[in-house]
Every structure is written in C-alpha cells, then in structure tokens.
Amino acid sequence: xxxxxxxxxxxxxxxxxxxxxxxxxxxxESWRVADDLWLTPTQVxxxxxxxxxxxxxxxxxxxxxxxxxxSVVSRSLANLEYKACIRMRRNPRDRRRTLVxxxxxxxxxxxxxxxxxxxxxxxxxxxxxxxxxxxxGLAGLMDQVQLVDRxxxxx
Numbered sequence: 001x002x003x004x005x006x007x008x009x010x011x012x013x014x015x016x017x018x019x020x021x022x023x024x025x026x027x028x029e030s031w032r033v034a035d036d037l038w039l040t041p042t043q044v045x046x047x048x049x050x051x052x053x054x055x056x057x058x059x060x061x062x063x064x065x066x067x068x069x070x071s072v073v074s075r076s077l078a079n080l081e082y083k084a085c086i087r088m089r090r091n092p093r094d095r096r097r098t099l100v101x102x103x104x105x106x107x108x109x110x111x112x113x114x115x116x117x118x119x120x121x122x123x124x125x126x127x128x129x130x131x132x133x134x135x136x137g138l139a140g141l142m143d144q145v146q147l148v149d150r151x152x153x154x155x
Contacts, residue, residue, distance in 0.1 A: 004128075011131040012123050018138035019119055039083075042068065042076045047085060047102065056099035058091070 039047075049065050050057060063073040077100055080086045084103055091097040126134060 011135055015123055015135045043080050050102045056101040059098050
C-alpha cells in the first residue's frame with residue numbers, strides 16, 4: 001500500500017468517524033434511521049446509549065445522558081421493551097430503581113448499519129481534496145456542536 005493510499009484511507013476513516021459522532025450529537029436529525037427501524041429518534045438514541053455501556057443502566061442515567069426528561073425516556077423504554085429490543089428489571093439493591101439493558105446485540109448492529117451503510121460508499125467516491133475538505137468541515141462542525149452543547153449546559 002502506497003503512502004497516498006494510506007493517507008487516503010486515514011482520511012476516509014477520520015471522516016466516517018466524524019460523521020458517526022455528528023449522527024449521535026444531532027439526535028433530532030436521525031429520523032431516517034428511526035423510520036428504517038420503526039423506532040423513534042429517542043429510541044435509537046437510547047439503544048446507542050445502552051450500547052456504549054458495558055452493563056445495564058439506570059433510567060435516570062439514560063435520561064441524563066440524553067438530556068431528556070425521565071418520563072420521555074420511560075415511555076420510550078416501555079415501547080422498546082414491547083418491541084423486544086431491551087430488557088428492564090428492578091435493581092436488586094434498590095427496588096425503586098430500574099435497570100435497562102439491550103436484549104440482543106443484533107438490535108445495536110442493525111441500528112448502526114441501517115444509517116451508516118450508505119455513507120462509506122459515498123465517501124469512497126470523493127477525490128483526495130474532497131476527503132480533506134470533508135474531514136476538516138466535519139471536525140469544525142463537531143467542534144461547534146460541542147461548543148453549543150457546553151453553552152446549553154452552562155459550561
């Protein structure tokens with residue numbers, strides 16, 4: 001593999017990684033994924049949060065990470081449980097709290113694959129200059145999204 005090929009591959013990987021990060025950060029823009037899975041954007045975001053943790057999460061923890069109200073997360077979790085995507089159970093140490101975990105890794109893989117499957121083909125068609133511009137633009141956009149997020153949280 002030549003140096004140019006290696007650099008191009010690194011640009012493609014960096015661009016795809018930034019696209020995925022933006023996808024997670026811009027949750028309201030995830031309707032296309034949600035429609036493909038017959039899930040709401042909040043449900044897709046919950047599955048993403050659960051996938052990022054090694055074990056079960058508390059409902060409050062999910063609500064905090066998504067910056068959603070407890071009631072919105074609870075309704076979405078009830079629907080996800082009905083669709084057999086997750087499993088909910090009482091915390092054995094504190095029966096007032098509920099633990100949530102993904103029922104199967106299949107759902108996580110499917111959620112990521114549905115939206116992400118078309119992106120690598122499109123990125124591969126870009127010229128080297130196009131890839132550089134894409135990577136730099138995505139990095140700048142991600143910085144702005146994080147800045148707005150910090151501002152909303154009060155730094």
